[in-house]
Amino acid sequence: MIDDPLATNDEQLRADIDALAERYGSGARASEIAAARGEFDERRGRVFDDDELFTLHMSLFLEWYCLERSLSGSGRTPVLDRLASGADLDAESHARHLRLACSQRGLFEVTRSDAERETVVVHDLVRGAMFRLEGVVGVEAGEVFEGRVMPDAGRVILGPVVLFHPREARERIAALVTAAPPAQRESLEIVDRIAEMRLRYGRFRNIAVHHIYA
Incomplete structure (x- = not known):
């Protein structure tokens, strides 16, 4: 059994999620991601810095925020919003984002x-x-x-x-x-x-x- 985040196929997917979190969780979206963190902790329990699952909990939060939670205003998840507005994504990046959007x-x-x-x-x-x-x-x-x-x-x-x-x-x-x-x-x-x-x-x-x- 592995208790840490399990890197299985593509580390780039993790980088894509981090990039989505940065794009949709900073600046004007800073208050939204803060509110989302409260929602996530309400659903799954609050973690503290000394909890063994702190890092993993935060990784799961960012994944949930980017792939499942709809943004206020657009009503789309960050990954779907990125696909809709992502004319700058190359074919490989677009395919990875589509993969994330179709995940379950x-x-x-x-x-x-x-x-x-x-x-x-x-x-x-x-x-x-x-x-x-x-x-x-x-x-x-x-x-x-x-x-x-x-x-x-x-x-x-x-x-x-x-x-x-x-x-x-x-x-x-x-x-x-x-x-x-x-x-x-x-x-x-x-x-x-x-x-x-x-x-x-x-x-x-x-x-x-x-x-x-x-």
């Missing part, structure tokens, strides 16, 4: 792993879909993680930021997702609730997993 966040269980081929098969616990992801290393069957899948030239890849949950919480996580109302699954509220449990798990390792993931 989810909560996944690894059902099969092939280290030699650097592929894994994952089950989306929220939507029920199965994906074969290429270019993924260091992940074993039975792992559960929050991440983002996206198309890439006829294959499916994993995005650059991944949050792993403790393996021993797998059954509890599956039960929580199954019990969640459809609206919580559709909005990914249940994914965010479970992410808050992961944050508490990092703070209170002396408490049994089944008491935290409850």
Whole structure:
């Protein structure tokens, strides 16, 4: 299991997200990204500088802000706004931004792993879909993680930021997702609730997993 952001296929994707955050989170947009940070922390729990997940939480926030949250005024997400106004994007950059715009966040269980081929098969616990992801290393069957899948030239890849949950919480996580109302699954509220449990798990390792993931 890897607790840090997992660089899987394309570090440039991470750089693209950082560039989007800078473009749509500074200057006139500074107050908007600050408000968005409050919304994100409300959904997933507030982190502090000394939390083990602080850096990862911030990476997940920037990804969410750029790819999921609609901007005030335009009603588009930053990545869609960039595509709409991005006459300066070259073909390669445009393709990467389109890949990000088409990405799908989810909560996944690894059902099969092939280290030699650097592929894994994952089950989306929220939507029920199965994906074969290429270019993924260091992940074993039975792992559960929050991440983002996206198309890439006829294959499916994993995005650059991944949050792993403790393996021993797998059954509890599956039960929580199954019990969640459809609206919580559709909005990914249940994914965010479970992410808050992961944050508490990092703070209170002396408490049994089944008491935290409850």
